[in-house]
Amino acid sequence: MATELKMPALSPTMEEGTLAKWLVKEGDEVKSGDILAEIETDKATMEFEAVDEGKIAKILVPEGTDGVKVGQPIALLAADGEQVQPSPPSGGEGQSSVAAQGGGAAASSARPHPAQPAAESPSPAGGEGKVPAPESAQPTPHLMETAARDLVADVAETRDEPEMPEGTPLVSLTVREALRDAMAEEMRADERVFVLGEEVAEYQGAYKVTQGLLQEFGARRVVDTPITEYGFAGVGTGAAMGGLRPIVEFMTFNFAMQAIDHIINSAAKTNYMSGGQMRCPIVFRGPNGAAARVAAQHSQNYGSWYAHVPGLIVISPYSAADAKGLLKAAIRSPDPVVFLENELLYGQHFDVPQMDDYVLPIGKARIVRPGKDVTIVSYSIGVGVALEAAQELMGQGINAEVIDLRTLRPLDKATVLDSLKRTNRMVVVEEGWPVCSISSEIIAIAMTEGFDDLDAPVLRVTDADVPLPYAANLEKMALIKASEVVEAAKAVCYR
Amino acid sequence: MRETAVARSAKKSAVPTAPEVPEIERPPQPQRYKASKDQMMRLYREMLLIRRFEERAGQLYGLGLIGGFCHLYIGQEAVAVGLQSAMTVGKDSVITGYRDHGHMLAYGIDPKVIMAELTGREAGISKGKGGSMHMFSVDHGFYGGHGIVGAQVPLGTGLAFAHKYREDGGVCLTYMGDGAVNQGQVSEAFNMAKLWDLPVIYAIENNKYAMGTSVNRSHAEPLLYRHGESFRIPGFQVDGMDVLAVRGAADVALKWVRDGKGPIIIEFLTYRYRGHSMSDPAKYRTREEVQEVRENRDPITSAERELESMGVKEEELKAIDKEIKDIVVGAAKFAEEAPEPAPSELYTDVLVESY
Numbered sequence: 017m018a019t020e021l022k023m024p025a026l027s028p029t030m031e032e033g034t035l036a037k038w039l040v041k042e043g044d045e046v047k048s049g050d051i052l053a054e055i056e057t058d059k060a061t062m063e064f065e066a067v068d069e070g071k072i073a074k075i076l077v078p079e080g081t082d083g084v085k086v087g088q089p090i091a092l093l094a095a096d097g098e099q100v101q102p103s104p105p106s107g108g109e110g111q112s113s114v115a116a117q118g119g120g121a122a123a124s125s126a127r128p129h130p131a132q133p134a135a136e137s138p139s140p141a142g143g144e145g146k147v148p149a150p151e152s153a154q155p156t157p158h159l160m161e162t163a164a165r166d167l168v169a170d171v172a173e174t175r176d177e178p179e180m181p182e183g184t185p186l187v188s189l190t191v192r193e194a195l196r197d198a199m200a201e202e203m204r205a206d207e208r209v210f211v212l213g214e215e216v217a218e219y220q221g222a223y224k225v226t227q228g229l230l231q232e233f234g235a236r237r238v239v240d241t242p243i244t245e246y247g248f249a250g251v252g253t254g255a256a257m258g259g260l261r262p263i264v265e266f267m268t269f270n271f272a273m274q275a276i277d278h279i280i281n282s283a284a285k286t287n288y289m290s291g292g293q294m295r296c297p298i299v300f301r302g303p304n305g306a307a308a309r310v311a312a313q314h315s316q317n318y319g320s321w322y323a324h325v326p327g328l329i330v331i332s333p334y335s336a337a338d339a340k341g342l343l344k345a346a347i348r349s350p351d352p353v354v355f356l357e358n359e360l361l362y363g364q365h366f367d368v369p370q371m372d373d374y375v376l377p378i379g380k381a382r383i384v385r386p387g388k389d390v391t392i393v394s395y396s397i398g399v400g401v402a403l404e405a406a407q408e409l410m411g412q413g414i415n416a417e418v419i420d421l422r423t424l425r426p427l428d429k430a431t432v433l434d435s436l437k438r439t440n441r442m443v444v445v446e447e448g449w450p451v452c453s454i455s456s457e458i459i460a461i462a463m464t465e466g467f468d469d470l471d472a473p474v475l476r477v478t479d480a481d482v483p484l485p486y487a488a489n490l491e492k493m494a495l496i497k498a499s500e501v502v503e504a505a506k507a508v509c510y511r
Numbered sequence: 512m513r514e515t516a517v518a519r520s521a522k523k524s525a526v527p528t529a530p531e532v533p534e535i536e537r538p539p540q541p542q543r544y545k546a547s548k549d550q551m552m553r554l555y556r557e558m559l560l561i562r563r564f565e566e567r568a569g570q571l572y573g574l575g576l577i578g579g580f581c582h583l584y585i586g587q588e589a590v591a592v593g594l595q596s597a598m599t600v601g602k603d604s605v606i607t608g609y610r611d612h613g614h615m616l617a618y619g620i621d622p623k624v625i626m627a628e629l630t631g632r633e634a635g636i637s638k639g640k641g642g643s644m645h646m647f648s649v650d651h652g653f654y655g656g657h658g659i660v661g662a663q664v665p666l667g668t669g670l671a672f673a674h675k676y677r678e679d680g681g682v683c684l685t686y687m688g689d690g691a692v693n694q695g696q697v698s699e700a701f702n703m704a705k706l707w708d709l710p711v712i713y714a715i716e717n718n719k720y721a722m723g724t725s726v727n728r729s730h731a732e733p734l735l736y737r738h739g740e741s742f743r744i745p746g747f748q749v750d751g752m753d754v755l756a757v758r759g760a761a762d763v764a765l766k767w768v769r770d771g772k773g774p775i776i777i778e779f780l781t782y783r784y785r786g787h788s789m790s791d792p793a794k795y796r797t798r799e800e801v802q803e804v805r806e807n808r809d810p811i812t813s814a815e816r817e818l819e820s821m822g823v824k825e826e827e828l829k830a831i832d833k834e835i836k837d838i839v840v841g842a843a844k845f846a847e848e849a850p851e852p853a854p855s856e857l858y859t860d861v862l863v864e865s866y
Contacts, residue, residue, distance in 0.1 A: 024573030026790065048566065051798065061792050067570050086575065160578040219723035219795065242693035242729040243660045243721055271659065274694070309578030309631075311642040313658035482861050486642030487631035488578065489851040 018073050020089040022157050026055060026062040031159060033057045035081045035090060044072045052091070053079070070095050087157040161488035163495045164308035164360050167447070170498055171364050171400030173407070178337030179382065180369035187370045192362040194336035195225050195301075198343035199263060201373070203233055206261060209347055210237040212252050213265030213302075222267045223303060223362055249275030249300070253282045253352075256298035261347060266302035269318045269356060275300075276321075283352035284327035299346045301355035304332070305396060305447050306495060308360070312483035317448030319395070320457070322354040323424040329378055330425040332356040334399040336366035338422055341376030349378060356424075358397045381428035383435065387417035390505045391435040393458050394445035395421040398496060401477075402445045405501035412502075414509055424454055432458060433466045440471040441508040447496050450478040472508040477501050537745045538767045538775065544593075544758035548821045554596060554754045555814040556831060558588040561613040562811055563839045564622055568612065568629055572789050576847060577629045580658075581643045584613035586784040589810035590716050591617040591686075593757025597765055598684060604652040604674070606667040607686035609644035610783075611656045614686065618651050622838060626846035634849040638856060652681075660721075661687065661694030664713070668700040671711035671774075682710045682768045690721025692735050701742045701774070708773030712764045713739070715778045716751065722787040723795040736778035744774050751779025752808040755817070782808070 026033065034056040040046055047069040055062050073094040077084055084090065159165070178186075189197070203209045210233075215222045217230040217240040230238040241248040245266065252264040266272040272279065279300055286296045306315040322330045329351050333339040339357070346353040368374070384399060385406050394402040399420045406416040417435050421428065436442055442462055444455035455476040462474045480494040546554065565583045572581050584591070587610075595605065595617040607614045615625050620636070628635030629643050636646050646656040654670060657663040667685025674681040691697060692715060704711050715735045719726055726733050736746030749760040757779065764775045782804045786793040793801075815828060 025575045026573065061794075062786075062790075063792075063798075065569075067566060157573055158575040160575040162578055215723050218728075222722070240724060240728065242724070243690040244693045244695060246695045247693075274659070274661075274696070307579075309642070310580055311645055311658070312640075313645065314580070480857060482857060483640075485640040485852075485857060486579065486628075486637075486645070487633075487635075487639035487852045487856075489854065490631075490640065490857050493854060493857050 018092040018094045019068065019070065021052070021091040021093055023077075023084050023086050023088045023090050024055070024064060025086045025157050025160060026057055026064075030057045030086060032083050032085045035077050035079055035084050036061060038075060038079045040072050042072050042075055046070065046072060046093070066093075068093065086159060160309065162308040163488075163492035164306065166492075166497065167397055167401065167495065168360050168364065170404035171361060171397065174400055174403035176335040176337065176366045176384065178335065178367060178369055179341075179376065180337075180371070180374070184369040184371055186367040188365045189336045189340075189368045190363055190365055191336045191339050191357070192223070192225055192227075194340035194366075194368055195343055195357065196227060196229070198340045198347070199226070200229060200232060202344055202347040203229070203237060206347075208259065208261040209263065210239065210260065211263045211265060212239045212241060212248055214241055214243055214267050216240060216265050221265070223359060225357075225362065226265065245271050245274035246278065249278040250282065252298055252300075253278050253296060256283070256296045256352070257286065257294055261297050263299045263301060263347060266300065268314060268359070269302050269304040270314050270316055272300065272302065272318070279322070279328070279352070279354065280325050284325050286327075287351070288327055295350050296352045297350045299343070299353045299355055301343070301346075302357060303359040303362070304356035305358050306360075306479070306484055309486060309488065309491060311486040315484040317356075317396075317446070317479075318354075319356060319424050319446075319448060320453045322356075323427070323454060323457070325425075327352070328425060329353040329423070330356065331378065331423050332396045333422055334361070334384075334396055334420050336364070337368045337374070338376060338382070338420070340368055341374050342378065342422065344373075344375045345378050348375070353378075356396065361397055379423045379426045379428055381419050381421045381423070381431040383417060383431070384420045385416070385418040387415040387439070389415045389439060390441040390443060390509055391417045391419060391432070391439045392443050392445060392501065392505065393419045393421065393432055395424065395454065396447060398445040398447045401447070401496050401498050402501060404498040405445075405505065408498060408502050409505055412506070412511075414505060414511065416505055421454070427457065427461070429461050429465065432461060433469075436462060436466045436469045440469055441505075442470070442474040443501060443504045443508060444474065444476040445496060445501050446476065446478045448479055449481055450476060451481060453478065472510065475504040475508055477504050535740070535743050535745055536772065538747075538763050538772075541747065541749065541756075541760040541763040543753070544755040544762065546755055546758070548818075548823070551814070551818055551821060552823070552831075554592055554758070555811070555818060556835065557592045557596075557617055558754060558811050558814060559832065559835045560622065560838065561588045561592070561616050563835050564616060564626070564842070565612060567839045567843050568626070569785065569789070571626075571630065571843060571846070577643070578631065579642055580609070581629065581789045582610040582787065583783070583785045583789075584610055586804065586809075587716055587718060587751065587781045588613060589754040589757050589814075590714070590751045590779045590781055593754040594684060594714055594761045596758055597761035598682070600651055602652075602679065602681045604654055604667075604670045604681060604683045605686075606654040606663045606670060606683065607656070608660065608663055608688060608691060609656070609658050610688070611644065611646060615646060615648065615653060615656075618648070618653050620648050620651055620653065622842040623845045626842040627849050630846040630849070631851065632846060632849035633852040633856070634845070638860075639852045640856065640860070661691040661697050663687065664691065664694070664697045665700040667713075668704050668709060668711055671704065671709040672707070674710050675707070680769070682712060682765060684712050684714060686714045686716060688721065689715065689717040689719065689726050689735060690724070690729070692738055693721075693729060698738075698742075701739050701744055704774040705739070705742045705744050708771065710768045710771075711774045712761075712768055713744075713774060713776045715776065716781055717778055718781050718783045720783075720787070720795065722791065723793075725795065734778070736776050739774070739776045744776055746776030746778060748778045748780065751781030752804075752810045752813065754810055754814055
C-alpha cells in the first residue's frame with residue numbers, strides 16, 4: 017500500500033501554503049531526511065523532509081500550486097519494490113481537483129482565499145479542543161489547537177477606520193508592513209535613526225518586521241547583534257545619550273527582561289537625573305503578550321510593568337494605521353519609548369491612510385466604536401476581542417462604545433472619563449494578568465475621578481492569573497474571550 | 512602604558528610590580544574513549560532513540576499535534592549521549608536550554624512522558640503545562656528545559672553551588688549553545704564558578720548557528736572553549752559528532768571537577784540538521800552544507816561503522832532500529848491518545864502553600 021504524503025503544518029498558525037518546488041520527481045528513491053519539496057507559508061519558505069524511505073510513485077500536486085490545505089495529499093510514496101497504480105487520491109476535503117489541474121499556470125484558480133494570507137486567516141470552524149483518533153499509520157495533518165486562533169479571528173472580523181484627513185486614500189497593509197514602513201520612512205528622513213537587534217538584518221527579522229531594511233539602508237544602520245539583550249539594550253541607550261536615535265528590537269519582550277535594567281535605570285531616568293541636560297531618545301520595540309502555544313516563558317504582557325515607570329512613554333497599538341503613525345511618533349520623540357507590538361496582529365490587514373507622513377499623537381486614546389450603553393476599554397489585541405464582543409452585544413440590544421487606549425503611559429484619562437460620563441458603565445479588557453495591571457489602573461481612575469458617573473462597579477476581563485499553560489485546552493481557558501466580555505458588559509448593565 | 516610596564520619588568524627595576532600570577536592549571540588532553548562492544552551498543556541505541564524520537568516529534572508537529580516552539584536535536588545526539596553516559600544519576604545534576612528532548616532521553620527518562628508533554632497532555636512530564644521547552648525531572652537530577660537563552664548557565668552554577676555546599680560529591684553538567692555564550696550572565700556565572708571553585712562542567716554545544724547568526728558573525732572570540740580564560744577556567748575543544756571523543760572528554764572533565772579543581776569548559780563542535788525551530792527556513796546556510804555533514808560526519812552512521820568493525824552484523828543493527836522505532840511509535844501513540852489536562856489543573860501548581 018502506497019503512503020500518501022500530506023501537506024504538513026510548518027508553522028504554528030499555518031492553514032495552507034504554496035507548493036513552491038518539488039525537489040524529487042516521480043520514480044525517485046528517497047530516504048528519511050531527504051528534502052522532497054519547498055513549501056511557502058506567508059512567513060517563509062520551508063523544506064519538506066521525507067520521514068520514511070521509498071519511491072515517489074506519483075506527484076499529486078504540481079509545483080507552483082497555491083492554497084494547498086494542511087493535510088491534503090500531495091504525493092504518493094511506494095515502499096521498496098511496490099507498484100502503484102496512478103489512481104486519483106481519496107480524501108483531502110474535495111481538494112483533489114487541485115492535483116488534476118496540473119501545471120503552475122492553473123495554480124491561482126485553486127486558491128480558495130485570494131485576499132487573506134494563508135497562515136493567519138481565521139478558522140471559522142474553530143476546531144473545538146478535540147484530538148483526532150490516531151489512525152493506524154498516517155494520521156491527517158490538521159491545524160494545531162490554539163486559543164490564539166480565536167483571538168486572531170476576533171481581530172479579522174472587525175473593521176478599523178483610521179484617523180485621517182477626509183478624502184485620504186486607504187491602502188490595506190498588515191501590521192508587520194506598517195511597522196516596517198514607519199521605520200523605513202523615519203530612516204530615510206533622519207540619518208541618526210538606526211535599527212539594532214537580534215536577526216534584524218541578514219535574517220530579515222525573526223518575525224520579518226525589518227524585512228528589506230538591510231537592503232535599503234546597509235549594515236551600518238541595520239545592525240545584527242549577538243544574543244546579548246542586556247548588552248545591546250545598554251549599547252542602544254548609550255548611543256541615544258550620544259545623540260543618535262536608536263530603534264532597539266527585542267525578538268520578543270520576554271527576552272527584554274534581561275535588559276530591563278537599562279530600559280528603566282539607564283534610559284527612563286536619565287533626563288530627570290541630569291536636570292534635563294541629557295536626553296535619551298530611543299525606541300525599544302518588539303512583540304509582547306501571548307502568541308500561539310509558546311508557553312509560560314514566551315507569553316507575557318509587559319504593559320503594566322513599563323507603564324509603572326515615570327520617564328518612559330509606553331505605546332501598545334492595535335491597528336496597522338496606529339502602529340505606523342505611533343511608531344513614527346515614537347522614533348521622533350525626544351523621550352525613551354517602549355513600543356509593545358503583538359505577534360498575533362503582525363499578519364492582520366487593516367486600512368492605512370496613504371500619506372507622505374502619517375504621524376499620530378502619543379498619549380491619545382481613540383474611540384474605535386462609538387456607543388452609548390457601556391464603555392469597553394482595551395488596548396493591543398484586546399481591542400479585537402472588545403470589538404467582537406460589541407458586535408455580539410449589539411444583537412442583544414446593548415450598544416457598546418469601545419476605546420483603544422493606544423498609549424499606556426501617559427494614559428489618556430480624559431477620553432476614558434468622558435466616555436464613562438456618557439455611558440455610566442465600564443468594562444476593561446486586557447490580554448494579560450489582572451493583578452496590578454492596566455485594568456487595575458483604569459478602575460482606579462474610574463473610582464477616583466469618575467465615581468459620580470458610575471452606575472455599576474467597573475468589571476474587567478483578563479487572562480487567568482497563572483503562568484500561561486502549554487496544553488491547548490488550558491491555554492484556551494487562560495486567555496481572554498469575547499464571550500466573557502459580553503457577560504461582563506451585560507452584568508454592568510444589569511442584564 | 513603596557514610598553515612601559517614591560518620595559519620595567521625587563522629591567523627588574525625597583526618599582527613595585529603586580530604580584531606574580533600563576534599559569535592557569537590545565538587538564539590533560541582527553542583521549543577517545545575505548546568502548547567495549549556492549550558499551551558501544553548502548554551509546555548507539557541511545558543516539559538512535561533520540562534521532563527517531565525527534566523525527567517523530569517533527570512529524571507530529573507537521574500533523575498539528577505539537578504546538579508552539581519545537582527545537583529538534585537531530586545531528587547533535589553524540590553530545591548528550593556521550594556526556595551523560597559518564598554521569599551518575601542520583602548524584603550529579605544536568606541542566607540545559609530549550610533544545611532539551613535529547614538530553615532527557617540520554618538520561619533515561621521515559622520517551623512516553625516526554626512525547627506526551629510535547630502534545631500537551633496530562634500524562635506529560637510537566638502535566639502538559641510546560642511544553643517542549645520546559646521539562647524537568649527532579650528524580651533524575653534533570654533541572655530543565657529553560658526557554659530563555661543563557662538563563663540555565665547561572666542556574667547550573669547554582670546547582671553546583673548546592674553540590675559543594677552539601678558536600679554530596681555531585682557535579683552539575685550545564686549545557687549551552689554557541690549563542691548563549693554571548694549572554695552577559697554567562698560571564699558573570701563563569702566568574703563566580705571559578706572564584707568559588709564550583710563543581711560544574713560547562714558544555715558548549717557549538718552547532719555553528721545561533722538561530723540564523725553564525726559563530727563568526729557573533730563572537731569576537733570564535734574559539735568558544737577560550738571564553739573562560741579571563742576567569743582562569745580551562746577549556747578544550749572536542750569533536751561533538753564522535754560519541755567516543757565526547758565520552759573521553761567527559762571522563763577528563765569529571766575527574767577534574769571531582770578532584771576539586773573547579774569549573775571546566777568543553778566546546779563540542781556539532782551541527783543541527785534541522786532549522787533552529789520548526790518555523791525556521793534556515794536560509795542562512797546552504798543545503799549542500801547540511802548534506803555534507805550528514806554524509807560525512809553523522810554521529811549515528813559513524814557509530815554504526817564502529818560497531819561493524821567490532822563484528823556487529825547488519826541484521827543486528829536493523830533489529831535495533833526496528834526496536835527503537837517501535838518504542839518511538841509507542842510513545843507517539845501514547846502521546847496522541849492521552850487525555851488533555853483536567854480543566855482544574857489551570858490553577859494548580861502556581862504556589863505550593865495556600866495562604
